[in-house]
Amino acid sequence: MQNDDLELINSQTILRCIEHDLDKPTRAQIAKYTGLSRNATSVITQKLIKIGLIKELETTRTGRGRPGTPLVVDTSVWKAIGTAFYSGTWNFVIVNLLGEVLMNHFIPVNSRDRKAIVDSLIEGLNFMRSHCPRKMIPAFGIGAPGLVDHKTGHIFRADDLGWKDVLPIKDIIEEKTGLPAFVINRYQANGVAEIRYGNHKNSHNMVYLGIGTGISGLIYLDREPLMTTKYRLGHMVIDPHGPMCGCGQVGCLQAMASELALVEFALRQMKLKPGFLRKIRKEDLNGQVIASLAEEGDIDARTCLNYIADPLAIAVSTLANAIAPDEVIIGGPLGDSSNYLVDCIRKRVHAHLLDWQNEQISISQGTQSYFGPAIGAATFMLEQKLELILNSANAQ
Numbered sequence: 001m002q003n004d005d006l007e008l009i010n011s012q013t014i015l016r017c018i019e020h021d022l023d024k025p026t027r028a029q030i031a032k033y034t035g036l037s038r039n040a041t042s043v044i045t046q047k048l049i050k051i052g053l054i055k056e057l058e059t060t061r062t063g064r065g066r067p068g069t070p071l072v073v074d075t076s077v078w079k080a081i082g083t084a085f086y087s088g089t090w091n092f093v094i095v096n097l098l099g100e101v102l103m104n105h106f107i108p109v110n111s112r113d114r115k116a117i118v119d120s121l122i123e124g125l126n127f128m129r130s131h132c133p134r135k136m137i138p139a140f141g142i143g144a145p146g147l148v149d150h151k152t153g154h155i156f157r158a159d160d161l162g163w164k165d166v167l168p169i170k171d172i173i174e175e176k177t178g179l180p181a182f183v184i185n186r187y188q189a190n191g192v193a194e195i196r197y198g199n200h201k202n203s204h205n206m207v208y209l210g211i212g213t214g215i216s217g218l219i220y221l222d223r224e225p226l227m228t229t230k231y232r233l234g235h236m237v238i239d240p241h242g243p244m245c246g247c248g249q250v251g252c253l254q255a256m257a258s259e260l261a262l263v264e265f266a267l268r269q270m271k272l273k274p275g276f277l278r279k280i281r282k283e284d285l286n287g288q289v290i291a292s293l294a295e296e297g298d299i300d301a302r303t304c305l306n307y308i309a310d311p312l313a314i315a316v317s318t319l320a321n322a323i324a325p326d327e328v329i330i331g332g333p334l335g336d337s338s339n340y341l342v343d344c345i346r347k348r349v350h351a352h353l354l355d356w357q358n359e360q361i362s363i364s365q366g367t368q369s370y371f372g373p374a375i376g377a378a379t380f381m382l383e384q385k386l387e388l389i390l391n392s393a394n395a396q
């Protein structure tokens with residue numbers, strides 16, 4: 001291994017220690033935690049301060065030992081751009097290194113056409129880049145729809161948009177903007193933001209299930225995301241006699257419990273029962289409207305959410321039986337906004353599982369705001385910030 005590689009790995013270890021593992025650590029605490037020498041720790045932290053990634057707080061004396069200087073993330077210098085496509089809109093954010101949103105922007109597309117969606121993305125990225133304050137991490141984080149390979153940055157397919165062919169979205173962005181792009185599925189991005197900024201510090205093995213027009217999720221084992229396209233939580237078969245899914249199978253979770261399945265059920269009921277969901281005009285019907293009516297206690301809206309709670313509870317129980325997570329987080333646009341839906345799922349899962357399983361699993365609601373997937377996409381890119389900053393400095 002080259003010295004430069006070793007220094008990069010040690011720098012990443014120390015940065016991670018300050019960002020995640022320890023709370024405002026001093027150099028001595030970092031050296032003890034990482035096993036690096038005091039001297040190496042001191043040299044690397046100095047370098048990270050100079051780059052603008054961390055900063056010193058005021059020196060404090062605790063106990064009788066030498067006073068220590070706490071180190072924290074510096075949020076004043078570097079900014080990151082992230083975006084995600086959901087509900088027919090590209091949502092863009094500029095965040096600081098703690099994922100706090102400094103600016104947002106959105107471009108509605110209202111089309112499933114690949115070119116229209118990609119053109120709007122490039123337009124938005126250029127707009128955000130021209131408005132980014134201070135220093136911008138020279139890359140973009142992208143939360144894309146569909147089945148995304150985060151290594152190649154290809155969207156293999158996006159069933160809810162009817163895309164069946166490979167879209168090399170990373171290559172297109174890099175060619176049009178001249179900057180690297182880090183692409184992840186939009187609901188997985190929301191999961192990244194949830195695990196990083198939500199209140200899940202006590203859980204080790206987690207499943208994040210994002211429910212929107214599609215369903216996708218992310219499995220965390222020992223707090224590390226299982227980043228592969230080889231599992232697709234939205235396409236677990238729930239009912240072998242169920243409805244056709246865009247993927248070609250029948251009875252997938254996505255076909256039975258996505259926002260589209262919810263709206264289709266509501267429309268069927270409206271046709272069958274005059275007066276059903278009378279508070280909503282047919283043309284205004286969407287998952288958010290149903291979710292907010294259910295929160296107000298509307299019986300019909302609650303009937304609709306119960307309809308998708310059944311397949312979701314089967315999916316969560318199956319995951320519990322297969323991999324025993326400490327926590328399952330129900331997120332995505334629908335999960336984040338519907339307390340009622342999460343309650344329904346929780347009750348059903350508890351009925352499916354054994355008592356001792358129920359004692360060891362919690363089912364929680366996603367906490368991310370509307371911009372969660374875009375924040376998560378930026379956060380996914382920020383995992384590589386050190387290399388990106390060093391590479392761009394070397395290139396100058």
Ligand SMILES: [Zn+2]
Binds near residue numbers: 234245248249
């Ligand atoms: Zn499917």
